[in-house]
Amino acid sequence: MSRLLYSILTIVLSCVFATGASAQSLSAEQILSNSDDVSNEAPDLKAMVEMVLIEADGDQSVREMEIYQKGADSRMMRFLSPAGQRGIGFLSLPDDVNYLYLPAFGRVRRIASHVENQNFAGTDFSYDDLSSFRFGDEYDPSLNESTETHYILELTPKSGISSEYSKLIMWVRLDNFYPAKIEYYNRSGDLWKVLEQDDIQQIQGYWVSMGREMSDVISGHSTIMNMTEVEVDTGLSDDIFSQRYLTRIQ
Amino acid sequence: MISSHSDTLHGFNRAMLRTRSTLQFPLRLFFVLPAICTSVLFAQENISIGGYVQTENHVAFDDQELTWSENRLNLKLSAGNFMDYGLFSEVQFRGFGYVQIDSVSMLQGLEDSGSYPGGVELREAYLDLYSFPFNSMDLRLGRQIINWGTADALNPTSNISPNNLEILLDFGEHLAVDAFQGTYYGSRANLTCVYVPTFTPARLPPPGYSSALLSAFSSGMSLPPGVSLEGFTQQVELPQRNLDESSQYAIKLSSFMQGFDLSLSYYYGRYDLPTPCAISMPDSVITLIYPKVQIIGGDFAGAIGSVGIWGEGAVFFPEEVLLDIPGLPAEEMLKDEPYVRFIAGCDYTFGNGVYVNTQVLHGFLHELGRKNLNDYLTFRVERDFLNSKLTLVPVSFAVSVSDRDDPAENYGLAYVPELTYRPVDNIEITFGGAVLHGEGDNLFKQLNDRDEFYVKARASF
Numbered sequence: 001m002s003r004l005l006y007s008i009l010t011i012v013l014s015c016v017f018a019t020g021a022s023a024q025s026l027s028a029e030q031i032l033s034n035s036d037d038v039s040n041e042a043p044d045l046k047a048m049v050e051m052v053l054i055e056a057d058g059d060q061s062v063r064e065m066e067i068y069q070k071g072a073d074s075r076m077m078r079f080l081s082p083a084g085q086r087g088i089g090f091l092s093l094p095d096d097v098n099y100l101y102l103p104a105f106g107r108v109r110r111i112a113s114h115v116e117n118q119n120f121a122g123t124d125f126s127y128d129d130l131s132s133f134r135f136g137d138e139y140d141p142s143l144n145e146s147t148e149t150h151y152i153l154e155l156t157p158k159s160g161i162s163s164e165y166s167k168l169i170m171w172v173r174l175d176n177f178y179p180a181k182i183e184y185y186n187r188s189g190d191l192w193k194v195l196e197q198d199d200i201q202q203i204q205g206y207w208v209s210m211g212r213e214m215s216d217v218i219s220g221h222s223t224i225m226n227m228t229e230v231e232v233d234t235g236l237s238d239d240i241f242s243q244r245y246l247t248r249i250q
Numbered sequence: 251m252i253s254s255h256s257d258t259l260h261g262f263n264r265a266m267l268r269t270r271s272t273l274q275f276p277l278r279l280f281f282v283l284p285a286i287c288t289s290v291l292f293a294q295e296n297i298s299i300g301g302y303v304q305t306e307n308h309v310a311f312d313d314q315e316l317t318w319s320e321n322r323l324n325l326k327l328s329a330g331n332f333m334d335y336g337l338f339s340e341v342q343f344r345g346f347g348y349v350q351i352d353s354v355s356m357l358q359g360l361e362d363s364g365s366y367p368g369g370v371e372l373r374e375a376y377l378d379l380y381s382f383p384f385n386s387m388d389l390r391l392g393r394q395i396i397n398w399g400t401a402d403a404l405n406p407t408s409n410i411s412p413n414n415l416e417i418l419l420d421f422g423e424h425l426a427v428d429a430f431q432g433t434y435y436g437s438r439a440n441l442t443c444v445y446v447p448t449f450t451p452a453r454l455p456p457p458g459y460s461s462a463l464l465s466a467f468s469s470g471m472s473l474p475p476g477v478s479l480e481g482f483t484q485q486v487e488l489p490q491r492n493l494d495e496s497s498q499y500a501i502k503l504s505s506f507m508q509g510f511d512l513s514l515s516y517y518y519g520r521y522d523l524p525t526p527c528a529i530s531m532p533d534s535v536i537t538l539i540y541p542k543v544q545i546i547g548g549d550f551a552g553a554i555g556s557v558g559i560w561g562e563g564a565v566f567f568p569e570e571v572l573l574d575i576p577g578l579p580a581e582e583m584l585k586d587e588p589y590v591r592f593i594a595g596c597d598y599t600f601g602n603g604v605y606v607n608t609q610v611l612h613g614f615l616h617e618l619g620r621k622n623l624n625d626y627l628t629f630r631v632e633r634d635f636l637n638s639k640l641t642l643v644p645v646s647f648a649v650s651v652s653d654r655d656d657p658a659e660n661y662g663l664a665y666v667p668e669l670t671y672r673p674v675d676n677i678e679i680t681f682g683g684a685v686l687h688g689e690g691d692n693l694f695k696q697l698n699d700r701d702e703f704y705v706k707a708r709a710s711f
Contacts, residue, residue, distance in 0.1 A: 053637065061674070082675040083710040084675065084708075084710035086298070096553070097509065105422075106394075106395050107397040109400075110511055110551035110552065110553075110558065110560070111558065112557060113553060113555075113556040114558065114598050115599055116556075117601065118599055121638065122637045123637075162556065164601055187601075219637075244388065244433075244435055244440075248330065248378070249328050249336025249337065249378060250296075250330050250331070250332040250336070
């Protein structure tokens with residue numbers, strides 16, 4: 001019995017120390033890389049998205065859209081409501097190639113990357129915030145702190161990268177490396193926006209945040225984004241991420 | 251500015267009747283397809299019905315004349331399954347301006363639509379067949395608006411759908427055409443073919459504005475001594491109602507290379523604005539026709555750094571138009587010599603949200619023939635406030651120079667600021683104005699006394 005207890009104790013302690021050693025030994029770059037991997041792990045994703053825009057005085061309005069995503073840098077979004085925006089589509093492709101479809105004009109328009117730092121359709125998410133990209137490609141990380149549940153990274157834009165943010169503080173979950181919270185600081189160094197990613201679920205083996213909230217702490221405006229009808233790894237064709245599909249009626 | 255206009259339903263029906271007598275069965279089937287669309291639409295479970303109610307009023311500064319007053323109910327129906335097919339139909343009910351009554355008998359027949367101007371318009375009605383007849387092909391059949399080109403609003407390569415100029419400064423609006431459009435999607439390029447069997451002319455603005463557009467064609471007219479065009483009746487002659495005379499067709503090859511969207515296009519058809527071809531002296535009638543034209547175009551869009559850039563150009567090959575004047579040698583109104591119209595522009599959004607857009611243009615959409623082409627510059631500054639509830643366009647102007655040798659006496663300027671407020675979702679109120687000034691012979695000079703302000707309110711549902 002005592003031998004059994006001794007064996008169990010040895011295994012538990014080994015695991016604890018091994019985990020601790022692993023946490024200690026991971027560099028900020030490795031943590032961010034793992035986080036990017038987890039965030040972009042699903043080969044493709046299709047979902048319905050509800051965005052609730054909350055004014056500083058509490059007034060709310062709702063946007064609904066469908067979203068298709070493949071890999072880390074192909075995404076298509078189409079508005080379903082409100083009525084005045086129904087049918088508007090946005091296609092984001094690799095190498096900063098973006099297209100906007102406005103049904104009233106019946107034409108797809110090429111959009112240069114200058115829009116990426118602008119708010120998307122009145123929400124608190126910028127085009128850049130909504131695009132699926134790897135933080136490691138654009139930011140240099142440093143590890144500020146490790147808590148019992150999170151790694152806390154500080155990200156600063158890499159040299160040559162144009163960003164509206166002077167730095168980001170990112171809380172990366174210890175258990176699955178999913179980024180649970182990000183603070184965005186403006187060029188003056190003041191806290192500007194806070195992103196909180198809740199309801200992080202594993203769908204078909206891939207971690208997905210079903211609910212997230214972006215708060216503009218300067219204006220008091222915030223946007224809650226909820227995903228439903230999430231489907232991952234369904235083998236979405238590359239063809240969907242094209243102007244051809246952007247204009248299709250659904 | 252976004253608005254939507256089209257031919258009247260009556261006009262559409264007339265077009266249907268015209269074509270019925272001359273077209274063969276496959277083409278008849280093609281025209282009937284929009285009607286089939288409508289019936290199929292009601293068999294769908296995923297029908298989407300929406301639209302908007304809009305009121306738009308323009309008032310002249312000088313005499314407070316209501317130059318445009320329109321109330322509109324727009325209805326859109328759509329259905330589709332994204333992978334196989336889509337159906338779209340848009341109808342609008344419009345009522346215009348003042349009651350037109352000049353006799354007691356008209357007061358006694360108030361149901362007379364002529365007294366209360368308005369109408370029903372079928373703006374678009376088409377059927378999309380995706381991956382048909384094979385995987386790399388999409389078809390669009392029926393009444394549709396076809397917009398080509400990469401520039402903002404003023405596109406030399408967009409010649410299939412005629413211009414809708416009923417609100418003159420709302421450039422970029424087009425009318426629908428009854429068309430067959432097929433696009434083949436290749437691995438490196440896409441090929442689009444369009445066939446339009448019937449001719450649809452551009453819609454012109456109210457009389458005071460139309461003269462500004464048409465003056466470009468008539469500026470070179472030589473008249474017999476002592477004869478002036480005042481009091482002449484203008485008579486428009488449409489192409490004959492057969493496929494040889496009324497058809498248009500176009501092809502576009504588009505691709506993506508080195509980060510740029512590129513396309514080449516060819517168009518065969520007619521100008522959508524009329525040109526004088528004959529003057530009849532005894533009855534004081536000027537006859538105008540729609541000359542044939544072939545157009546080869548090209549465009550690109552992309553970015554240099556984070557600045558968006560685009561360009562578009564077209565070579566026009568018009569047919570010759572001679573003006574017959576009794577007792578005088580024929581006057582050449584439109585030479586059969588090629589000429590080029592082009593536009594180039596760029597845009598950028600600054601970190602503070604200020605959006606800037608500028609374009610340079612050689613040849614406006616109403617300028618036909620090499621001798622009539624002028625140069626223009628447009629510049630627009632725009633910024634959203636209150637999370638896009640408020641959009642302010644404090645600077646939006648166009649400058650034109652009609653004679654580079656003497657620009658001080660040959661220039662035009664249009665200043666069109668605008669403010670749009672969206673108090674709640676689906677409600678949009680726009681206030682704007684237009685200040686027009688010019689010297690010499692140019693579009694804005696012709697509109698000198700047409701300064702105006704306008705209010706437009708739209709509720710979408």
